[in-house]
Amino acid sequence: MTALAVIAALVTSLCIGYHFGRRAGSTPPTWRQRTSRVALGKRAISLALLMTARRMQRSVPAPRTLVPLLLLRGAPPRRRFRRI
Numbered sequence: 001m002t003a004l005a006v007i008a009a010l011v012t013s014l015c016i017g018y019h020f021g022r023r024a025g026s027t028p029p030t031w032r033q034r035t036s037r038v039a040l041g042k043r044a045i046s047l048a049l050l051m052t053a054r055r056m057q058r059s060v061p062a063p064r065t066l067v068p069l070l071l072l073r074g075a076p077p078r079r080r081f082r083r084i
Contacts, residue, residue: 033039
C-alpha cells in the first residue's frame with residue numbers, strides 16, 4: 001500500500017512539474033529558426049566534434065591493471081611452487 005502511495009505522489013509531482021515547466025518556458029523555435037544556416041552549422045560542428053572525440057576514445061588503448069583478477073574477487077592467491 002505504501003508503494004502505491006509513493007508511486008501516486010511521484011506521478012502527481014511529475015505532472016505538476018511538467019505543467020508549470022511548459023508554462024514558464026518560452027515558445028519553441030519555429031521550423032524556419034531550427035533550419036536556419038546558423039542552426040544547421042552549429043549542429044554540423046557539434047556532430048563533427050562528437051565523431052572526432054569518439055574516434056580518439058577508441059584509438060587510445062584501455063589501461064592495463066596490475067592487480068590480478070583473482071585478488072579483486074576476494075579469492076586467495078595461487079601458490080607457486082619452486083622446481084628443484
